[in-house]
Amino acid sequence: MTQTAPLPASPRSVVITGASSGIGKATAEAFAHMGWHVIGTGRTPERCADAEEEIRAVAAKGARIDFLRGDFSEMADVRRVAREISGLTSRVHVLINNAGGVRDSLYRTSEGLEATFAANHLAPFLLTRELLPLLEQAAQDSPKGSVRVIAVSSSGHMGCPAMNWDDLMMFGDFAATAAYCQAKLANLLFTRELDRKLAGKGIVAHAMHPGRVGTNFASHGDETLRSHMAAAPCIPPESPARTIVWMATAPDLGCGGGRYFHDLAEAEPAPQARDDEAAKRLWAESERILATLG
Ligand SMILES: NC(=O)c1ccc[n+]([C@@H]2O[C@H](COP(=O)([O-])OP(=O)(O)OC[C@H]3O[C@@H](n4cnc5c(N)ncnc54)[C@H](OP(=O)(O)O)[C@@H]3O)[C@@H](O)[C@H]2O)c1
Incomplete structure (x- = not known):
């Protein structure tokens, strides 16, 4: 009887937005080092190219790295990136909605949206919705609670x-x-309502605050923000990346979703972040705004 070598197990897939810099890049490096299929996204072409190279350099044998580019203040770009992700994998085990940041003033996008709200909230809302079939597919053949959606929020x-x-x-x-x-x-x-909606599907949503982190974050903000960031020492992006990896993989965080974490521990969000009615209303408003874009 001839014996065939077992096929290598395909790695688990993680989508990390904003992987061209800072916290997202450090998180992508950590997953690549653990041998995952890492799909990173970024906006600025040169930063994307450099980040992809650096993530590849630390990848374990068997890891796979893909990098996609898009401006997430434009919902057409988010939809396109979601389609491109569907062409790269049939399953997303972990989605890390990290891309975002502060702007120095009001920018209206080509779709008529305010850029801060668009990139930080509407983009993760839309990307998660578009990737839901891939998250559900992953949940079907994974242990309950091991498929996760993580939001990089802020104590702000x-x-x-x-x-x-x-x-x-x-x-x-x-x-x-x-x-x-x-x-x-x-x-x-969003994380609260998403977790409520996905509870029956074995998918868990959590959110986190990274801390005051030394990244490109302040460079996009106004003078007030830059002085605030310069006023105290920053931690390196590898530190919140450790918390994100833990949130994505720790077996005991696979139940009781909708929680908020900081520095490898659960934290208490403000009361206004625990308002179920507001969570439902924001979901409906977000659907309504996206529907106006066609
Ligand atoms: N640093 C902190 O102290 C701190 C504190 C609290 C929360 N956060 C949150 O942490 C997350 C990561 O930020 P970071 O500190 O790592 O800052 P960063 O170094 O500026 O990285 C942000 C990442 O998001 C991408 N991004 C930003 N706006 C985008 C857009 N419109 N479309 C597509 N990609 C976009 C950036 O792409 P480019 O390379 O093109 O810029 C970059 O990859 C953000 O959500 C931020 O709000 C940071």
């Missing part, structure tokens, strides 16, 4: 007492820091 959400329902994109009275804090509150409300 505490600076936003409530969503500005009358003007979610703050076109009437824009302030860069307020827009960022609201978008990071949106990350937590």
